[in-house]
Amino acid sequence: MISRMMQVVNTTDSLYLTPAQQKEVLDYGRSLQRRFAACRAVEAVEDDVVEAAKEAFFEQHPNLSDITENGWENFENDQRFALRTAIQSMLLDDLSFAEQKHFRSLRRIMSFLEIPAVVQNDWFSSLRTALESRVKSEVTDTLAPYLDTFQPATTTATAR
Numbered sequence: 001m002i003s004r005m006m007q008v009v010n011t012t013d014s015l016y017l018t019p020a021q022q023k024e025v026l027d028y029g030r031s032l033q034r035r036f037a038a039c040r041a042v043e044a045v046e047d048d049v050v051e052a053a054k055e056a057f058f059e060q061h062p063n064l065s066d067i068t069e070n071g072w073e074n075f076e077n078d079q080r081f082a083l084r085t086a087i088q089s090m091l092l093d094d095l096s097f098a099e100q101k102h103f104r105s106l107r108r109i110m111s112f113l114e115i116p117a118v119v120q121n122d123w124f125s126s127l128r129t130a131l132e133s134r135v136k137s138e139v140t141d142t143l144a145p146y147l148d149t150f151q152p153a154t155t156t157a158t159a160r
Helices: 004-011 019-060 062-068 075-092 097-112 117-132 137-147
Strands: none
Touching: 004 019, 019 062, 019 075, 019 117, 019 137, 075 097, 075 117, 075 137, 097 117, 117 137
């Protein structure tokens, strides 16, 4: 959970940065404006994205509509937090950040609720689709690698 810039600096082992390392740090610095613009764009539509994702998910899985009343009290909050941790991961340029901060525990919750991997994937896909329909493609292109880090748990459970 260290930004790409910190990873580069840490690999120098207290030596001066090589020209290649300097270029990598500068490239990251130049990308920050684009990353913050993507962050602001997502923030502006977050409520709408979460609501649309929830509606799409339960439209696809109506048999799970009672899950938010029977154990998964924080459905919208988990979607919101998944989106925000992907954003933080993007800002840090750390593909492991979202996994370590939220995605792993989110999969545990879903597995505890016996939500099959395919349905977990649908849950996250609904969030991503809702986002992609509400922001410019440059935003989703910037965020895509960090959203891609969500991988549903492998489970043999069947949908309720």
